[in-house]
Amino acid sequence: MILLIDSYDSFTNNLANLLEVNAGQKVVTIRNDSFEPETYEEFFHSYLPLFEYVVVGPGPGHPSIESDVGIISWLFRRYRDNPDLTAVPILGICLGFQSLCYEFGNEVSRLTQVKHGQVYEIHPISEDTILGDGTFKSVRYHSLYVENLNDSIIPLAHCYETDGKKILMAVKHKELPFYGVQYHPESICSSNGDCLISNFTNMANVYNQKFRPEALGINLTNLPKGLIEDHAISEKSLISDGLFADTTKKQDISLKKFQLGSGILPIDICEHLYKKNKRANFILLNSASIPGEWSIIGFPIDNETEVITHSLDEASAVKSSSYGSHESTKIELKDGQTPWKYISDKMATKFISRDRIKKTLGNYHSRNLPFFGGYLGLISYEEGQHILLDKLEPISSTPTPDLKLAFITRFMIYDHLTNDWFVVSIRENDAEWVESFSEEAAGIEKVDIDSIPFTVADLCEEADKVSIQYDFPSQSIYKDQFEKCQEYLHSGDSYELCLTTQLKISLPSYIQPWDIYKVLTLRKNPSPFSCFMEFDDCVLISSSPERFLSWKDDNEGKKLVELRPIKGTVRNTPDVDINAATEILKTPKEMGENLMIVDLIRHDLFEFAQDVQVSQLMSVEEYKTVFQLVSVIQGKNIKPGYSGIDVLHKSLPPGSMTGAPKKRSVELLQQIESMQSSGPRRGIYSGVVGYWSVTDDADWSVIIRSTFRYTNDKANKAGNDTWRIGAGGAITVLSDLEGEWEEMKIKLSSALQAFK
Template sequence: MTIQLLLIDSYDSFTFNLVTLFRDLSVRPEITVLPSAHLTPAYVSSHLFPALLAKFDVIVIGPGPGTPLQEDPDMGGIPHLWHAIEKYSTGSYRWVPPVVFGVCLGFQWILLRNGHPVVRLPSPRHGLISVLDVTEEGQKDLYAGLDGKEIECVRYHSLYVQYDIDFAGNHDIVPLAWSRDENEEGLKVLMAARHKTLPYWAVQYHPESVCSQYGADILENVFRMSKEHTILRRQWINRVLEQDHIPLLKASILERQDDLETFLRDRQHRCKVLHKWPHQSAKRLETRDKQADIAAPSLFQYIIDLPNNVNVSQFITELCEHVFEFSGVFSLLESAAAPGSWSYMGFNEDIPHRFTYYIPDPFLTETSTLRPQAWSVNSIDDVWELLASVMDVNISQVIQVGRGPNNTDLRISLDELKETVTNSRENGYDEWPSFFGGLIGYVSYEAGVVGGLNVRVDQESPAEVPDIDVTFYTRSIAVNHKTKRVFIHTFEEQNFVTIYRSWILRVAECIELLPEVRRARGCPPKERAMASLAKFREKKVPGEIQLPDKDEYLCKIDRAKEYLASGDSYELCVTDQTVIVEKGSLHDGSGDTNISFKEMRSDWAFYQQMKASNPAPYSCFFRSKKSALIGMSPERFLRWDNNLGECELRPIKGTVKRTSKTTVEEATAKLKTPKEQAENLMIVDLIRHDVSQFCEDVEVSQLMGVETYKTVYQLVSVIRGKNMRPGVTGPDILRGSLPPGSMTGAPKKRSVEILQELECHRRRGVYSGVSGYWDILGHGDWSVVIRSAYSVGGQGTDVERIWRIGAGGAITALSDRQEEWDEMNTKLEAALRIFQDV
């Protein structure tokens, strides 16, 4: 007998962790996840609803933001569902009800419906761990088989149930476990209960959290205790279908079954897969298909081994500067500090294929010629679909230049290259690059809000820079920091072979002449006549700086804590922006098409200053016509490998300033406090939920480890997803997981809506979005845009250029106002140092 389970999702950020917990039980239920808002009064009151109740053996009322005291909108369609269950369990429709299991919000709802008040806790318990005090009844019920074991549970709630038999007026609810916390002002809080006569169970805590214990055991007990009830219910429904004594109910169950399946299929949560989206921009795709039919490109690869004593950081700086002289504007993704081990550079000849999109414009712009082209889109979903079509490159063969016998070209198939790279990764080595060409750029915070959460962005706050800005690179260089090996790549149609080979060989020649390479080989440096990008600006640029207002920031913290106390959120990542105004143009009159040498040199100088003062594993340097992004992010958002069907995320929550007097032990003690660990735990559970929608297996390979960076100590966790679901690729996970949970809080959707209000609907822009690459061979790596600065303007005489630096912190119920202000400034200082002359 396959158990049919309906999980009602109240837009919580932990729902799919519950799905995983139920899925892995011995009964292996078939699970349908349905958003609570889709259970409308019109649907529940229709004749279709009995078919839904008949279909499912178990109904799970999941967690979510808000309060059961405010049915609309916090509870969505749950009250309508409950009323229908009660209706069809009495009178002429009397039948055997489904099994019900409530979690957190579901727990509060079930007990409230049975007469027990729901009120605020003296102090919210968000991401905090409690030990259960199991009752005698609980030891025979939910917690059977766990006698004598100390059971830790993770709590995410600011409201609690006042269990009071006299107030309820009945004895229907049986307590199964209480909290055993001594720091709750002597208050014992009910953590688990069941209905005395009906098959209803509920827990206040989150059994699906990574730090909750024995979650699977208590659910196994639920199915064990309800087995006979489920069998009896199935028999009752079958009798209804075989007999005519309840004709209306029978007709509803039988005749509406197809309609029910359509309803569930249309409304239940499903991940969007790029290649399954409707091709709204068919003309665009057909054009690319015709181009692809003319000549399938070849991938050219040239490998150089550097001396062991070479300074890789200095080498990358010199390489970018010198290749810029004959290849023009580039993008750089540099691992300037551990644990990163690869750096990638993207180059293009003349004007690159650059794709930009502004919310809510109805078009995607491509700049690949002197005249930009605009492609019609109905939504941001179409933008992602178009980018997927751009990345659909059919490489015909791989030519390793000069790697064959007698230094001849060695030709291999694309499958052979992929197999070599995949085998290396499976064996734990990182010898081959993950970027052979493709898209490099950023996706803004607002693009994630709209595309990942379907939350509207206030149109009164227009975008200063594109919300999606990516460039398609056909020429790239990859540097392995550990093996000191350089990979030079190009790909294009066959008739460009000579040009692309000459570019590879020119880069190879340039590498051998770099001062750092010659020094490492014991050779004197070559004199060069051309000016270097490394020269800092000859004079300071006058300007002004606008720092966050302390009183305003503290006010936002206070308002955030009120939302935490009301149950609307567990954690809110409140941010603010610093504005730096550079007065006077950097434009040198060289034309409107290209970026001037003076402009490029100015931003490159900023990047070098930032790297010197605060090196980070996910550094970036992007320069386009109207904006620049320079950053030293310590946080990986998402890395994927489609060939292995795996992905990895490394959220950071918890920061301690690093000084000459601060030891690792002292920093660890500060980061291992309940407040810091609660911040990190909430985001870990949120990310597990996001990834579980796309991968069969999700594991936490590192939970709250302390990592050391040049200016700070950070609390870092590592979540890995394996076995991507059929049809899912890395870009699906990227799109579906934005914006980064470490920059929003949890539950993500409600937290984002609250943050828009707290931050006065001011766009965050690039800050707290993501930057990285999407590779043509199935890889990707994106970091969270923090410890970064981006610019707007500066084109033309006497035009001001605006730089923005975002910073903030996660506000929890345990946050101290002054400490949060200090932490925000610690993060701000790391990026602000580059503007010491302003």
Template sequence: MTLSQGSAPFNVLFIDSYDSFSYNVVRLVEQQSHKGGYGEVRVTTIHNDTFAHVSELKKFLPHFDCLVLGPGPGSPVNGVEDVGLLASLFQDDCLSQIPILGICLGFQAMCLSQGAQVNELRTIKHGQVYDMELANESKLFKGYPFRFKSTRYHSLHVEPSLGLIPLVHTTDENGELLMAAQVVDKPWFGVQYHPESCCSELGGLLISNFLHLAQEHNEHSGRFDYKKSIYDVNIYDELDKTIDKTPIYENRVDLPTKHISITEYNVCKSPLLTLCICDSVEDRKFVMASSSQDLHRGRWSIICFPNENSDVLTHYATLNRTTAYKWRDQNVSWKDVNYALENNSRHPCVFSQDKDQFWQTLGQFTSSRLINARPDLPFIGGLVGTLGYEMGDVVPSVQSHHPDAKLVYIENSIVIDHFSGKMYTISLSKEFPAHITQIIDQLPLSDPQLQWPSELPPMKFDIDVSSDESYQSAFDACQDYMHRGDSYEICLTRQTQVTPHGPLTPWRIFQTLVSRNPAPFASFFEFQDLVDLPQDRTLCLLSTSPERFLKWDHDTCELRPIKGTVKKSDEMNLQMATEILKTPKEFGENLMILDLIRNDLYELLPDVHVEEFMSVEEYQTVYQMVSVVQAHNLSKSIYSGLDVLKHSLPPGSMTGAPKKITVQLLHELEERKRRGVYSGVTGYLSMNNRADWSVNIRCLYSYNGGLRWMCGAGGAITVLSQGESELAELNTKLDSALQCFTRSE
């Protein structure tokens, strides 16, 4: 017998408590479809606040074969405020015959409803893998060995009670702890650990066993026959719409073919070539250069030349306004545009838009220009620029007149492959600019000479760093939040302001920054996009980021989170750094973000895999631990890479987990200050449907053309963190960007 009989699939209602691992659970359930004789398993997801009370959900319940209650932040003891619908879910007798599986928070809420106590652990466990041991025989754990490993993310635990049948235990400093149970005389089960984590064993088997239990129960109780008699697909469609997952634009595989102008050169493989060309070409330019080489994260360099055909799209999230005009259009005045923004008045280049509408604008702009051309090249022209931290859907608004997104459409570019020794001049218009071609023809492409200074001119700099005391206070608050169960990991940051005493161009600072801190994602953006734009209103970004955020092509998305940092020194080598970065604290940091990244991809795409698990990589000034997660078959999805970008912002490595509540906590911890460009992303969306975005870390940015520079740094706080060591790590990251303002010894 299969789980699906007749025309009705096996229907699971998943209640999401805004956790950053929820879609890992959803996909784990869906993956049981058509396995071992299974039919289709269909999961419908709602949030725990979609309905205020179980009475509102009651009419839908006969249409579902079972419920899965997901993990999440907070405590069920706090009731509706923390767990929403779960607070009343078990009060109605109609649920007594509905099979339920609770995970972590869902398990705690179920047990609390049966009279069990939910208490805080003495020693918290977040992102830690432990041995689980079976306590009693149960069909839920059919096929399991006596001992297996699973990942724990919990600050609270359930005390065993008479109404619960213990199924699994674990033992640690807290003593013996209940890790799974069944409610006596009810088809209600739960696990405290996270079966969906990539480090949990046999998670799929647990879900498979539960679905079989649910099917058997429903057949014997008559629920299955009744569901078939009332089956109505519109019910599921109605609930599906409670969470908006409409694609930004219709993803197309059959893109039109268009001729583009490309000239190929044989060149040296040195990353110095990119910088040498930049020095030689005086035209305004944007640079995304690999100043350190690696096959996966430092292969390509791109130089972009905006021109009169370049559209400039800028969004101001707190103003709910978007501007759109051509690069340095003689007919568009900054004074007029700025007046319209500040006074909410009319202007032909200024539009009222919220963030969602701006994403729609990007989608319309992009989808109308995508073409089938040179899939071997990462960039042939398209949108380049930066998306700030506040572009994330879950980030609270902070009043500001600074731009949160700025993207420029590029027709003409130079693309360099540092591994094959090939360089391409590319134009989406008729031909690449002749004067730049002439300059290139005169350069020593096989042996570039670059004399970039590693120090800035002698000058005083005021460096304003927030106090260690304020950081320690915020650190202590993080610990309180995590011990209460509000978050597993919090990426606490602070920003430093640097004011030069004298004229110093952004390009001159970029030269020194790259010389002293080469990185795979070095970027230079100076947005002088209007003719009369004052220098003190110009957005500039100088980045030497080591971290890729999101890369995609027509079929694959890749995220590459970095968590865990060790400073390089004469006493520290790769082997020693690896030993440090594989300790439980650093392992837990990386695992939490790795599971979060999987969730961000799984929200839209079903085929997700961990391709690289916690590798330690060497950079100019630090060692860092990196994982790689990929989603495949994008071409078969209704979603595009732009959808994944929107849904994944801000980067999980810069927030912590669960993302939604942690971002809200950070808003208070960081004194309601904007992160702005810092913690956002920079990169490109090429018109051959390729894209690559890096995280804005190890960067300097300015909203006033370099009169003042801002530099952010942060680190993930977990329950295993120590204030002094976290502050030291933060300063290590800060130094890698600020070192250009200090004299070498």
């Protein structure tokens, strides 16, 4: 067995996979604070001897700061101060490399030219072949470096900066079986990582056969129960076993397939319903442009459809209400229960297998509908991991909604590829409604585009146009925020920080959200993941271009999880074609940002999937208004006991909206973003919106290029509602203050144009 010590890094699971594949051994991962200082000796004598070798992984911070490295520094000192002890072989990666050098008397300093996500040639300089033969390329993620080694540490490799300066990349201890590399062998863009692990494993085997034969062949099955489980990072499913076992009861499914003439689109259906009912009693997920393929219109039923709400202001409870009702039931969560577990348990009773649908409906279409009823809704940024709850401030005078999910049983779906429409119900004995609504849809007319104003301001009465107010973020405060980001990037606390801020818009309360959606979608920015959701306590109007995460069955009936991060955007203008956009986007800064998120997502997926592949790496894609640098990461063979909802929970907030390492970056951003008047709570912005079908298929997009409001926003004024628009950008060591401010201002101003 191999022991991997994690320092809250966002690439650790990638390293664990690299070890398991190339060493052929079980990897047990603990964190550097899994043991308390008073139990370090117990760790040393009872725990450490069980492993053939130790890998000390990367992470944020400096090796001299105890809270950054925990037991790691103590372990190296234990061997340093007791040279007669038989050592367990240790391989240090990045922070592990720096800790090895530091604890044996070498200085760890800040780099002049920090490298985060850049590929460099590594040049071995020793006869020791642990790194492999000859020069190879690998990825650097580090703000700190080691130079001027003393005679206890032997250099094994360097790389060279553009100015010719040598940077130490690999070392070994002169006597002990300790090695370290500064580069990241587990990155998707690194070569020779497999060679390093294979060679180190062979070295450790030879050493152990000679000095530690008792450590060979130990495995989990012959360990005292609880010894590993008490300290290892646990892999606990959020969902009980058998969640998606098919029900034996007959499932009522009513479906009508047809086509509508005259180019009728989902927005035309919704406009018809809005005029008919005098309100927006629908939820729309509208793929209004490529690469979206489906649009879903959910029809909540007054006083029947359940809406689940969770707020971090009341973290220990969820609320259940019926759509259209102002009454709700507060449900206290049981000890250890989370809203995620609560929702998962609810879904367990609703599951409908694809086989059952096929038996009920036959071959109803050339491909499966993505949604057969289930949850439609949104999840805020703060509902994700690593948020410091004691630092949150309510945005709303009532509990701020962080999760809103409506369980939809009646819905309409549009296939953009075939132009087929489907009206579907999974309610009991609802075929009559399906038939009736299908007939109603056949008479719907297209929205008169000439009736849609060009801006939201045109929705105001003339006298009220002056009441539209914009609260822009402070440029001087942004400068201070940028400098704080740079300090943390140079100190080794983060590789990338996605700094965001919000613009507040005050609009007359009589302006209806649906009218705003029509302006944004028909006049301004059709998008692949457009949506309209109006709940009792919040409204979201999104024109997001970025899919966050989807899961569905592949051709073999196994679950396939996919994430599609975007990092790098260029406007699509007449003077910028695909070649020009590629030249702009394929730069060290843009590619470094994208690479960091790809490696972070691979780490997230490896916790749940046995097979993680990058099927598309930093490709430039063309859209109507922009070119974007897009990667696609897929997880296959989901581990037993897990589901896509586990992946969603553990992957939030989206890595493209945080940075890496994620935990430290989220905590730092919460502190830094509190400097602006918008406060330390992003709310709905940079969360996710989408669906989770009763068939256990789902698709969630990142909430960017969106506007939203809370019904009881504290910033509301008499007769006016506050709408919020978020914008941000990835700050790296290659970022320029003026450039980042202008980019953020352009994003906010671009969104603002729709309101002026």
